[in-house]
Amino acid sequence: MKTNNHKTNSFSKIYCGLFGHNYIVSKKITYHVKEYSCSNCKHELTTNGSGNLVELSPKFREINDILSRIHKKKITRLSRNVISPTVYRMSS
Numbered sequence: 190m191k192t193n194n195h196k197t198n199s200f201s202k203i204y205c206g207l208f209g210h211n212y213i214v215s216k217k218i219t220y221h222v223k224e225y226s227c228s229n230c231k232h233e234l235t236t237n238g239s240g241n242l243v244e245l246s247p248k249f250r251e252i253n254d255i256l257s258r259i260h261k262k263k264i265t266r267l268s269r270n271v272i273s274p275t276v277y278r279m280s281s
């Protein structure tokens with residue numbers, strides 16, 4: 190006995206096989222790395238270090254999590270760098 194859910198899922202896969210996946214950005218990790226999810230079959234992709242699209246495996250999910258944390262720190266540091274020269278000039 191097959192469940193409805195299974196049927197829908199395999200239909201989505203056939204649809205994607207015929208017409209291609211309909212990927213939408215699900216998460217922005219850095220300026221260059223993003224996570225994509227197919228709106229039909231929920232298949233997930235990500236950009237790897239070389240800029241190619243690869244399947245979003247648990248390992249890549251972990252890497253992206255670390256990347257996103259580093260990226261957020263970088264942004265905080267950059268905004269501090271922009272402010273500090275002004276403060277330096279004003280005080281001298």
Ligand SMILES: [Zn+2]
Nearest residue numbers: 205210227230
């Ligand atoms: Zn798909």
